[in-house]
Amino acid sequence: MFVEDLKSQLIDDPRFDILTLLEKREQERYGLHSKHMNEMMVRVLQTIGYDVGFRAGRGQYLWDHSGSRYLDLLSGWGVFALGRNHPTVREALSSVLGADLPNLVQMDVSVLSSLLAERLLEFVPFLDKVFFTNSGAETVEAAIKFARRTTGRPNIIYCDHAFHGLTYGALALNGDPVFREGFEPLLPGCVRIPFNDLAALEQALSGRDAAAFIVEPIQGKGVNIPDDLYLRGAQALCRKYGALFVADEIQTGLGRTGRFLAIEHWGVEPDMVLIAKALSGGHVPVGAVLTRKHIFEKVFNRMDRAVVHGSTFAKNDLAMAAGLATLEVIQSEDLVRKSAQNGARLLRAFEAMADRYELVHAVRGKGLMIGIEFGAPRSLKLKAAWSLLETFNAGLFCQLITIPLFKDHKILAQVAGHGSHTVKLLPALILNDADCDWIERSFDAVIADSHRVPGAVWSLGTTLADHAMKARVSR
The missing domain is CATH 3.40.640.10 (Type I PLP-dependent aspartate aminotransferase-like (Major domain))
Incomplete structure (x- = not known):
């Protein structure tokens, strides 16, 4: 069907308007990918609620199909150090x-x-x-x-x-x-x-x-x-x-x-x-x-x-x-110095969070390559909840941080590796003070929520653990 549409577009408009074709098929984004490419990736996005359909990117920001703006802390695994679409x-x-x-x-x-x-x-x-x-x-x-x-x-x-x-x-x-x-x-x-x-x-x-x-x-x-x-x-x-x-x-x-x-x-x-x-x-x-x-x-x-x-x-x-x-x-644009400066600010903020929150075990990084490591808590309620989640899937707790960051605070972040307890920040080097405020405010709110048991974060954990168990049974 895609090939037929492509041929039709070429016949109807010899200039081949790629943006028109893109707009025409946008609603099929996830269906097309599942059918012709990596269905498992689509299932992952849908499971964790990341299937928002990003439509635009400029600088350190992304916009989804509804017009909501996100701060991208993945930067394409470091590709977009200058941000997207630098003039x-x-x-x-x-x-x-x-x-x-x-x-x-x-x-x-x-x-x-x-x-x-x-x-x-x-x-x-x-x-x-x-x-x-x-x-x-x-x-x-x-x-x-x-x-x-x-x-x-x-x-x-x-x-x-x-x-x-x-x-x-x-x-x-x-x-x-x-x-x-x-x-x-x-x-x-x-x-x-x-x-x-x-x-x-x-x-x-x-x-x-x-x-x-x-x-x-x-x-x-x-x-x-x-x-x-x-x-x-x-x-x-x-x-x-x-x-x-x-x-x-x-x-x-x-x-x-x-x-x-x-x-x-x-x-x-x-x-x-x-x-x-x-x-x-x-x-x-x-x-x-x-x-x-x-x-x-x-x-x-x-x-x-x-x-x-x-x-x-x-x-x-x-x-x-x-x-x-x-x-x-x-x-x-003096981006090396800005990376060092903003990185130092964010590291100080995360180190302060590590002092306040028992689930934050360590903060590591240089410049704008930062890892926040989470680990087993001391208090009994949190320890029981943590242990239950880890039994299902090592490293699953970090999704209790990244998913609320995404859904509630419009921050795109992810774990630092398979089975990892570290959330990694790898943002564009063009971050400004308002972005740093956004990051600090959002992480603080989500980490604070993760210390409330029972609570919304741990309800999410139950859902993720259920998915992990089904996947294990399926394998």
Whole structure:
């Protein structure tokens, strides 16, 4: 039916008005997705009440079909660091589209890609070369290949709870079994160690068969922050045993943590830095491996190996223009400083909540990457309610926070990972004071409600537990 409607639209209007087509089929949003795509995702949205049908996005805000405004604290898992539809990025893309540029000639080199590489290396001056990709996972895949080619070694070391992507090589470096189940065997030679454990890292490196150690400076799944000496120690150990030190900054980079790169908090200089997500400006997917010259030259070491690794759409003009515009906005709007400033304010507010509310166990974060961890309470009534909920599904309590935030306070947030007790904030870096007031007021109200047993929050918990039990029986 969709194809027939599409053909009809093309016949009736040779200009192909995509907005008219979109408006015409909007009422079928969830039905179409269930029929032709991921029905389980639609069922999740309907179960937790997130099926409001977002119709517009601008900056840090979303609007649903009824016109209600929401504050987005997910930002597309960090993609929309500039917010949605930033005018500078849109203007750059429109300019490229209107210029009839010779895009993706392949048997040529692109000026735009060279300019973006030059600009990135101005922000990361200890590295020398850039390799562009289409996504974060593809960036990780490139890093695996570069590390093995450079060192001649097979193994890649990664950490528990890590998330580096879902393609096969990246999935082999994923520390959460829920993503791996049913897809094994994965890439051989991938060695998992505990995060924040230098002794375990040294043991894994000591055999001198590791090509690289790849690590998120702050782990996205849980917002886990390393000890002050961990990353410096990891870099020193990699140098000692001849492995490459790779920082996955796909989520933490480009101002997210109050520095351009999160590694700047600890003064380390990895052999490779991986970025993606925010570099797109929220419009055109793009990723990049920033690396040392000797690594690049090991991979592309002869003319007959000039195309030994690549990607058809990498370096496309729209992605490169989006990246250049994004870096311009980050600098011109002083977003790194704003991230640090607003992040510090929110962390203080959440730390104060941790002092007032026994269900809040810890608050972690840097800049605008913040985790609020909930845990078992001390008081008997709350403890009984908590234990009952956890029996059905570990981590279910966090939905008692995120669902009322969404329904009652129009804040879009989610847990930091499967089975996690941490709610993660990953908002656009353009937050203002009114947004911070909105966040603080809303979280305080919802967390206060969660301490009332019986109460509306725990009634919701009963409903969610019932769904969890039915799903378990079904499996």
